[in-house]
Amino acid sequence: MKIRLFVIIGALSLLAFLLLSDLADGDWGRFGGGLSNLVVFFTESMWPPDWSVLQPRTYPACESTVDITCSIGYIGMVETLKIAFVSTILGFLGAILLSPLAARNLQSIWISIPVRIFLSAVRSLPSLIWAILFVIVIGFGPLSGVLAMTFYTVGYLGKLQYETFEGMNSGPIEAGRAMGLSSRAIATNIVIPENSNHLLSQLIFMFEYNVRHGTVIGIVGAGGIGYYITNYLKFLQYEKVFALLILIFVVVIIIDLISFFARSFVNEQGDVRRPTWMNLLLKKTGEKSPADAAK
Amino acid sequence: MEDTLLSISNLVIGYDEPLSDPITLTVGPGEIVAVLGPSGIGKTTLLRTVANLVMPLGGRSELHVEPAGGLGYIPQNLGLVRHATVAHNVALGAGVRMKWSFGMYAERRERVMEALAAVGMDHKASEPVRRLSGGQKRRVATARTLAQQPQLILADEFLSELDDSNATAVMEAVFPLLTKGSSLIMVEHHEGHALKYATRIWELLDGRFSDLSVEAWKERQQGGETE
Numbered sequence: 001m002k003i004r005l006f007v008i009i010g011a012l013s014l015l016a017f018l019l020l021s022d023l024a025d026g027d028w029g030r031f032g033g034g035l036s037n038l039v040v041f042f043t044e045s046m047w048p049p050d051w052s053v054l055q056p057r058t059y060p061a062c063e064s065t066v067d068i069t070c071s072i073g074y075i076g077m078v079e080t081l082k083i084a085f086v087s088t089i090l091g092f093l094g095a096i097l098l099s100p101l102a103a104r105n106l107q108s109i110w111i112s113i114p115v116r117i118f119l120s121a122v123r124s125l126p127s128l129i130w131a132i133l134f135v136i137v138i139g140f141g142p143l144s145g146v147l148a149m150t151f152y153t154v155g156y157l158g159k160l161q162y163e164t165f166e167g168m169n170s171g172p173i174e175a176g177r178a179m180g181l182s183s184r185a186i187a188t189n190i191v192i193p194e195n196s197n198h199l200l201s202q203l204i205f206m207f208e209y210n211v212r213h214g215t216v217i218g219i220v221g222a223g224g225i226g227y228y229i230t231n232y233l234k235f236l237q238y239e240k241v242f243a244l245l246i247l248i249f250v251v252v253i254i255i256d257l258i259s260f261f262a263r264s265f266v267n268e269q270g271d272v273r274r275p276t277w278m279n280l281l282l283k284k285t286g287e288k289s290p291a292d293a294a295k
Numbered sequence: 296m297e298d299t300l301l302s303i304s305n306l307v308i309g310y311d312e313p314l315s316d317p318i319t320l321t322v323g324p325g326e327i328v329a330v331l332g333p334s335g336i337g338k339t340t341l342l343r344t345v346a347n348l349v350m351p352l353g354g355r356s357e358l359h360v361e362p363a364g365g366l367g368y369i370p371q372n373l374g375l376v377r378h379a380t381v382a383h384n385v386a387l388g389a390g391v392r393m394k395w396s397f398g399m400y401a402e403r404r405e406r407v408m409e410a411l412a413a414v415g416m417d418h419k420a421s422e423p424v425r426r427l428s429g430g431q432k433r434r435v436a437t438a439r440t441l442a443q444q445p446q447l448i449l450a451d452e453f454l455s456e457l458d459d460s461n462a463t464a465v466m467e468a469v470f471p472l473l474t475k476g477s478s479l480i481m482v483e484h485h486e487g488h489a490l491k492y493a494t495r496i497w498e499l500l501d502g503r504f505s506d507l508s509v510e511a512w513k514e515r516q517q518g519g520e521t522e
Contacts, residue, residue: 169372171370171371171372171373171374171375172374172375172376173374174343174346174348174368174370174374175368175369175370175373175374175375175439176374176387177348178346178347178348178366178367178368178449179364179366179367179368179387179388179391179443179445180361180362180363180364180365180366180391181363181387181391185387185391189376189383189387190376190387193376193378193379193383194376194377194378194379195378196378197378
């Protein structure tokens with residue numbers, strides 16, 4: 001079994017290597033040149049990051065008591081987070097209505113196949129193309145970004161959800177079907193609660209994805225931090241671009257930590273209550289520390 | 296209540312190949328049927344075919360119960376929603392036969408707590424199922440069926456992980472339902488449990504199906520041992 005697995009992985013790796021060679025026209029020297037160019041570009045143009053993006057901008061004048069809230073980095077990031085949040089929630093609502101209809105273990109093929117085709121069609125356009133379409137239709141600004149990412153979220157999240165539903169243990173569905181529950185009741189009372197752990201994880205992943213993609217759709221004028229990144233790129237201010245990229249990276253890490261924390265409420269990991277450093281250090285009044293208790 | 300809850304005629308069970316010769320029988324109200332036989336012989340497939348979850352290879356299996364809530368099914372893995380609470384799981388059974396009204400929720404809650412109390416799990420109502428032990432999960436699955444009050448219960452090894460006292464407690468909880476005319480068909484590995492409660496035995500052995508009274512099955516076993 002192991003040998004067969006190694007053979008399959010080896011064959012796929014060889015195929016990928018041959019295709020890469022074909023795409024690079026056999027000119028492997030370009031990879032070496034590209035790496036040295038990257039080092040030069042990073043050390044001479046991007047480093048050190050210019051943190052002036054977190055200082056209050058000169059125009060319009062800052063009226064807030066907290067300076068950072070008037071900075072390009074803060075304004076852009078908050079707008080990106082708003083776009084990502086609204087589009088993730090709206091997209092999730094659309095996806096959760098459609099995905100139970102697309103799951104083969106919940107619906108007949110006469111319903112599931114058309115819904116799958118619809119989700120594929122929505123997903124086949126990347127959020128950037130949706131953004132261009134909405135910028136043309138309703139103009140520049142965050143609203144175009146929200147609509148673009150909502151559509152993409154419905155398609156992407158819908159597929160993740162129906163694949164999760166199809167992969168679930170059939171026992172609860174069979175018990176529900178045998179007892180005479182309707183398809184809607186099975187979806188809302190059995191399938192969605194049973195997969196809540198995965199759905200929550202996918203929701204937060206999609207939010208993180210939309211935060212990252214919020215930077216891309218800004219390039220076509222659909223709002224967010226991408227708008228400022230594009231401006232800095234145009235004027236070759238790579239140090240500021242790098243600072244904004246670090247900001248996005250930090251936000252993505254924070255979202256990942258929130259995801260880890262939120263998921264612990266709906267999985268087995270969260271059931272194992274271990275004392276945290278926070279609990280040990282900030283003990284409640286009248287409560288003994290472990291050291292005191294041992295005395 | 297109907298005189299016949301289940302009628303099977305020339306039923307051939309299996310997925311690709313037949314697992315037994317054609318089966319013909321009926322099940323009436325108040326019967327407790329134990330399905331016995333070695334592992335992999337087709338006991339679960341028979342139960343799933345009766346529950347209309349698997350298409351038969353031939354013949355017919357007809358349920359004469361109400362379409363919504365008339366049949367209760369406890370699969371081998373119990374079919375509980377692991378990430379939902381105990382009360383949510385039992386409410387699925389309690390709500391299936393209820394028509395919507397403003398008072399429905401209070402009535403459903405009452406029925407859920409009654410069913411949980413009957414199996415001694417009312418103190419765990421708000422606990423997620425995933426945190427329960429195997430035996431507690433079996434009791435929750437039983438409570439779900441009790442709250443549903445089906446006419447026919449199909450249970451796949453729902454007593455097998457329980458010790459004698461817990462198995463007795465679960466069966467005592469189910470008995471009031473059976474005395475009202477419901478029937479139970481249970482697949483059992485634990486012959487002791489099966490013989491203690493069953494009124495009838497279905498045995499699957501080497502592709503042959505036998506429908507016997509408990510006494511006839513015991514005699515056949517004794518005969519087999521002496522040969």
